[in-house]
Amino acid sequence: MLVLxxxxxxxxxxxxxxxxxxxxxxxxxxxxxxxxxxxxxxLDASQLLMLKDRLVSLINxxxxxxxxxxxGNNYQTKVEHFGSKTSYEAEGTLMI
Amino acid sequence: MLVLxxxxxxxxxxxxxxxxxxxxxxxxxxxxxxxxxxxxxxLDASQLLMLKDRLVSLINxxxxxxxxxxxGNNYQTKVEHFGSKTSYEAEGTLMI
Numbered sequence: 001m002l003v004l005x006x007x008x009x010x011x012x013x014x015x016x017x018x019x020x021x022x023x024x025x026x027x028x029x030x031x032x033x034x035x036x037x038x039x040x041x042x043l044d045a046s047q048l049l050m051l052k053d054r055l056v057s058l059i060n061x062x063x064x065x066x067x068x069x070x071x072g073n074n075y076q077t078k079v080e081h082f083g084s085k086t087s088y089e090a091e092g093t094l095m096i
Numbered sequence: 097m098l099v100l101x102x103x104x105x106x107x108x109x110x111x112x113x114x115x116x117x118x119x120x121x122x123x124x125x126x127x128x129x130x131x132x133x134x135x136x137x138x139l140d141a142s143q144l145l146m147l148k149d150r151l152v153s154l155i156n157x158x159x160x161x162x163x164x165x166x167x168g169n170n171y172q173t174k175v176e177h178f179g180s181k182t183s184y185e186a187e188g189t190l191m192i
Contacts, residue, residue, distance in 0.1 A: 004165055006102060008131035035104035035161050038134075052178075061179045065131050068176040069100055069165060080164040082148075083157045 002075035003048060005039040005055070008065040015060075022058050023066075026051060040079075098171035099144060101135040101151070104161040111156075118154050119162075122147060136175075 007023050010016045020037060027039035030047060034040050043051060052068065059066050071078050103119050106112045116133060123135035126143060130136050139147060148164065155162050167174050 004100070006131055006134045008134070034163065035102055037131075038102045038104070038163070056178050059179050064179045065181070066178040067130060067134070069167065070174045071165060071167070078166045080166075082152050082162040083155050083160045085161070
């Protein structure tokens with residue numbers, strides 16, 4: 001199923017940047033980074049559990065916000081895009 | 097239905113900040129800002145058309161990325177949250 005993961009972290013601090021990089025690295029194992037802190041992952045139930053555990057252990061629960069949206073298996077018609085299609089590397093480097 | 101709107105814009109520039117503020121203002125008419133650039137809106141079909149038109153006219157299509165995710169009417173079980181529950185004002189002021 002498609003799981004959308006959105007991660008709100010302050011990247012003003014070096015620690016925040018590092019956490020975003022780590023979260024991105026985990027997520028792109030299962031999908032793609034579609035925006036700076038938005039990831040679309042294709043996961044089965046056990047992968048979801050593992051990834052969720054891993055991400056929750058990486059974030060700062062007092063400062064950061066992490067949200068999961070479950071879009072199911074028939075997600076092709078549930079996503080629409082406008083504007084630029086920037087792609088990101090796992091490390092966070094912007095690819096134009 | 098619940099429509100998740102994610103907006104990727106560089107807020108390094110004043111123009112980018114202004115666009116994010118304008119997008120946020122439109123979105124919070126229909127829902128809430130759950131992360132800095134993630135909005136959950138409850139929309140019917142005609143509201144969706146109007147909001148989509150409005151947002152597409154606000155963004156810079158060459159630089160920004162705007163994505164819509166359609167989560168349907170039974171969305172309560174499709175969203176999961178971890179970490180801090182920061183809420184934002186429409187103007188973008190961080191509310192702790």
